[in-house]
Amino acid sequence: MEIQIWRDLLDPYDLAVRELTTKFEHLRYEYKSRGVYCPIEQVTGRVKTISSILDKMQKKNIEMSEIEERMEDIAGIRIICQFVEDIPKVVNLIRSRGDMSVTHEKDYITNAKTSGYRSYHVIISYSVELMNGPKTIQAEIQIRTMGMNFWSTIEHSLQYKYKQNIPDHIREKLLKSADAIVVLDNEMSLVRDEIMDAQNSMQHQTNLVAEILNNIQNLYKYANKREIAKIQAEFYEVYAENDLEKLERFHRQLDMISEGYRAQELNFTCGETT
Numbered sequence: 001m002e003i004q005i006w007r008d009l010l011d012p013y014d015l016a017v018r019e020l021t022t023k024f025e026h027l028r029y030e031y032k033s034r035g036v037y038c039p040i041e042q043v044t045g046r047v048k049t050i051s052s053i054l055d056k057m058q059k060k061n062i063e064m065s066e067i068e069e070r071m072e073d074i075a076g077i078r079i080i081c082q083f084v085e086d087i088p089k090v091v092n093l094i095r096s097r098g099d100m101s102v103t104h105e106k107d108y109i110t111n112a113k114t115s116g117y118r119s120y121h122v123i124i125s126y127s128v129e130l131m132n133g134p135k136t137i138q139a140e141i142q143i144r145t146m147g148m149n150f151w152s153t154i155e156h157s158l159q160y161k162y163k164q165n166i167p168d169h170i171r172e173k174l175l176k177s178a179d180a181i182v183v184l185d186n187e188m189s190l191v192r193d194e195i196m197d198a199q200n201s202m203q204h205q206t207n208l209v210a211e212i213l214n215n216i217q218n219l220y221k222y223a224n225k226r227e228i229a230k231i232q233a234e235f236y237e238v239y240a241e242n243d244l245e246k247l248e249r250f251h252r253q254l255d256m257i258s259e260g261y262r263a264q265e266l267n268f269t270c271g272e273t274t
Contacts, residue, residue: 006050013139016137016139020075020126021044023099025043027040040079042079043078045076047076048073071138072138075138079141079142081144082146084189085189091122094122100124103124109144115178116174116175116179117152117178118182121140124141145185147188148181155174204244208248216254219257
C-alpha cells in the first residue's frame, strides 16, 4: 500500500485525536478554574501506527477494505482518573456530549481480561471536518486509574518484547501485580474524601493567589506605586502564614480596594466629560 494512501486514510484519525484531546483537556480546565474536583486527571491520545494496524489485520483477518469498519481503535484517547469511582463519572460525561455518540462499551473493570488487564472502553462515532467535507470515524476512549495505566503500560511493553508470547513465570507475576493494583485502588478509595479535600484546598488557594495577583496588577492603572508596594508586602506576609482563611479575607479586602479605585476613576472620567 502506497504511503500517500496510508496518509489519506490516517489523516482524519489524526485530526480526531487532536480535537478530542483538546476537548477533554478543556473540560478538565473548566473544572479546575471553577475550583471543582475533576474526575479527569490526565488525557493522552494517539493514532495507531501502520505496523500496529498491519499486525492487527493479520491477527484478526481484516481485509484492507474493512479497516475503518472493523478496527475501532485507530484513533485512541486515554483518560486517566485518580479513583475507580471517577470512571463512571467520566463515562457519563462522554455519553452526555452532543459532539460524539457512543456506539458501544466494554467493561474490563467488572470483567477483567484473563491477562489481568482492567480498563473501561467507550467506542464513539465522531465527525471531523476535512477539505472535502465531513467524515465520521470511530475512536476508542480508554478510561482507567493511574494504577491500571501503570500496569497496562508494563504489560504492553512485555507483549511487544516477547511478541505476544510472554513466558509463564512473567505472566504469573503480571497477574499478581494486577491483583495488587486492585488492592491499591481500593485502598485509595477509602481515603478518597481526605485526598479530594486536600486537593480542593490546594486548587482554591491557587485560584485565590492568581486572582489577587491579577487585582494587584490592575491596580497599577489607578493607584500610586507606594500604595501598591504596601499591598504587595501585605500579600506576601499573609501568603507566608499559609492560612487559607486569612488569604480569603485579604482577597475580599483587595476586591473592595480595587472596586473603590475603579469607582474613583469612573467618577473622574465622568466629571471630565460633563
